Amino acid sequence: MSGLLSFDVIVEILSCLPVKTLKRLRCVSKELCSLIDSGYFEDLNLSRSIRNNNNAMLVLMSQYYKKRKGKLYWPPRYPDFYSFLHVDCYSLDQDIKGNLTQIKVGSCPLRGLPGFDLTENFTRPFGDFVNDCVGCSNGVLCLSTKGRGLDLVNPLLTEECHHGYPSAAAIETGGDDTSYFYYDAPTHDFKLAILRSETILSETGKCPYHRWDERWDERLEVYRLEGDNGFRMIQSYPLLDFDCNPGYNDTRPLFHSGALYWVGKTDWRPTKIIAFNLERRVDDDQARCDKFGLPCQENYGGRWRWGALGVLDGCLTATSYYGYGEEWEIWVMKEYGVQDSWTKLLRCETAKFSEISCPSPLRPLAYSKKGNKVLLERESCSWFHTTQLFWYDLERKTVAEVKIPGAPEHFKVAVCVASLVNYKGTTRN
Numbered sequence: 001m002s003g004l005l006s007f008d009v010i011v012e013i014l015s016c017l018p019v020k021t022l023k024r025l026r027c028v029s030k031e032l033c034s035l036i037d038s039g040y041f042e043d044l045n046l047s048r049s050i051r052n053n054n055n056a057m058l059v060l061m062s063q064y065y066k067k068r069k070g071k072l073y074w075p076p077r078y079p080d081f082y083s084f085l086h087v088d089c090y091s092l093d094q095d096i097k098g099n100l101t102q103i104k105v106g107s108c109p110l111r112g113l114p115g116f117d118l119t120e121n122f123t124r125p126f127g128d129f130v131n132d133c134v135g136c137s138n139g140v141l142c143l144s145t146k147g148r149g150l151d152l153v154n155p156l157l158t159e160e161c162h163h164g165y166p167s168a169a170a171i172e173t174g175g176d177d178t179s180y181f182y183y184d185a186p187t188h189d190f191k192l193a194i195l196r197s198e199t200i201l202s203e204t205g206k207c208p209y210h211r212w213d214e215r216w217d218e219r220l221e222v223y224r225l226e227g228d229n230g231f232r233m234i235q236s237y238p239l240l241d242f243d244c245n246p247g248y249n250d251t252r253p254l255f256h257s258g259a260l261y262w263v264g265k266t267d268w269r270p271t272k273i274i275a276f277n278l279e280r281r282v283d284d285d286q287a288r289c290d291k292f293g294l295p296c297q298e299n300y301g302g303r304w305r306w307g308a309l310g311v312l313d314g315c316l317t318a319t320s321y322y323g324y325g326e327e328w329e330i331w332v333m334k335e336y337g338v339q340d341s342w343t344k345l346l347r348c349e350t351a352k353f354s355e356i357s358c359p360s361p362l363r364p365l366a367y368s369k370k371g372n373k374v375l376l377e378r379e380s381c382s383w384f385h386t387t388q389l390f391w392y393d394l395e396r397k398t399v400a401e402v403k404i405p406g407a408p409e410h411f412k413v414a415v416c417v418a419s420l421v422n423y424k425g426t427t428r429n
Contacts, residue, residue: 135181139419
């Protein structure tokens with residue numbers, strides 16, 4: 001194996017290859033198979049892909065509800081509907097003519113995840129299918145099933161799907177709760193963070209709904225995946241003591257790299273971003289918190305509003321819109337926590353994206369391979385998950401809609417890195 005090249009050189013060369021090629025090389029020899037399956041090589045390939053912006057993967061998640069008579073309905077209205085999730089993966093390395101190249105991932109595209117029989121005659125109790133994607137981290141999807149718990153699957157390693165991790169009753173989420181799935185690098189564990197929100201009752205015992213004096217009781221619960229025993233809660237952080245908790249604003253929180261971000265207000269005006277870092281090893285909860293201002297505060301008054309927070313190439317982004325969404329601006333924080341590092345990425349009119357102007361979230365997903373374009377996601381104003389994708393040319397200031405052949409009408413998207421990471425419920429090599 002190392003007749004002409006040293007072992008270290010071979011490892012460096014292999015770590016630059018895509019996952020699809022590495023899967024084929026596992027059949028060459030036992031030494032290569034052992035190397036590619038090792039935890040050291042998984043981390044090396046993943047870190048190189050993130051650093052060089054390679055192997056970016058766009059995951060399309062479409063959810064349908066199917067009645068026994070074979071008709072498709074969306075959204076669900078009756079209790080005898082069955083739900084299942086389709087997962088399609090596309091490569092972001094190809095941006096010619098605004099198209100994306102589909103990645104062949106075995107049984108995932110258009111036929112569901114492995115282990116799910118989606119034939120016409122297949123009947124199961126309601127809610128026993130995948131009904132939501134909790135999150136994606138290091139190329140691993142965390143899927144939620146009402147009747148079976150949580151499933152972890154790497155779409156590019158379809159032969160490795162781990163079903164039925166138990167979810168205790170404490171993990172059951174309500175309508176106002178939000179779940180986040182992430183990889184904790186310091187402890188090398190997959191974890192689940194749940195933001196629980198509850199309106200504090202007034203002295204009369206009634207919920208002060210839509211009142212100026214209402215307050216939100218929010219806490220962030222952290223669960224760790226412990227092998228076949230499932231997720232176990234290891235910590236709970238109250239967020240009520242902060243000057244503005246996550247649920248007390250119009251901008252939904254963002255979770256990235258083990259930290260929860262939300263927009264804080266001063267005198268009812270958004271003025272800052274608050275970051276609550278779970279990976280910071282401190283005893284005081286206030287020490288976990290970072291605060292930094294939003295860009296160009298003097299220009300954002302009147303009808304300018306902040307729409308959404310996001311992440312682009314590892315940098316924090318903030319999106320603002322004017323009025324009912326006639327104009328949009330996207331800012332990027334080049335250096336974390338530095339106020340002067342805010343840079344305006346783009347400013348454009350909504351008419352370039354759609355004939356209908358509405359304050360629906362517009363957020364950047366990823367740069368193209370050459371770096372001259374940015375992929376934008378725009379959700380519909382309705383509660384249908386109708387997502388539009390666009391390539392925005394940063395040099396020409398033009399917009400081109402992304403056409404995905406065979407894509408469903410309603411879907412959600414997530415960007416992650418194609419990797420060899422796979423959780424097997426045991427200690428990694």
